[in-house]
Amino acid sequence: MxxxxxxxxxxxxxxxxxxxxxxxxxFARVRKLQPxxxxxxxxxRHPSPAGTYLAACTTLAALTGRTPVGNSYTMxxxxxxxxxxxxxAWDTVQEYYxx
Numbered sequence: 001m002x003x004x005x006x007x008x009x010x011x012x013x014x015x016x017x018x019x020x021x022x023x024x025x026x027f028a029r030v031r032k033l034q035p036x037x038x039x040x041x042x043x044x045r046h047p048s049p050a051g052t053y054l055a056a057c058t059t060l061a062a063l064t065g066r067t068p069v070g071n072s073y074t075m076x077x078x079x080x081x082x083x084x085x086x087x088x089a090w091d092t093v094q095e096y097y098x099x
Contacts, residue, residue, distance in 0.1 A: 002028040021062040023055045026092040030054060034084060050085060053077055057089035062097075 006025050013020035027039055039051035047055060053075045057068040067090045074082035 021059050022092050022096040023058045025096060026054055026058045026089050029088045029092050054085045054089055057086050061090050061093040
C-alpha cells in the first residue's frame, strides 16, 4: 500500500508543481530495517517520538538537500536509534529524488 500511496502523492505533486516529502517511504524503510522499533503512538494514527524524529529528519533532508546523519540533536532518543533514523531518512530522500 505504501508504494501505491507514494506514487499517487508523486503524481499529485508533479501535477501541482509541489514538493513531495517521502516521509511514508522513510517509515516503510525503517519498518523493514528494524520492525521492532515503534514509529506510532498507541492510537496508531500519530507518530511516536521516534516517528516524529524520522519525519523531521526526512523533511530536513528533502528541504535542504543536506544529510541529517550526524546531527547532534536526538530528541532524547538513544544515539543508535537516532543514527538509524537519520540514515534511513537520508537514504530515502536520496533514492526518492534520484540523487
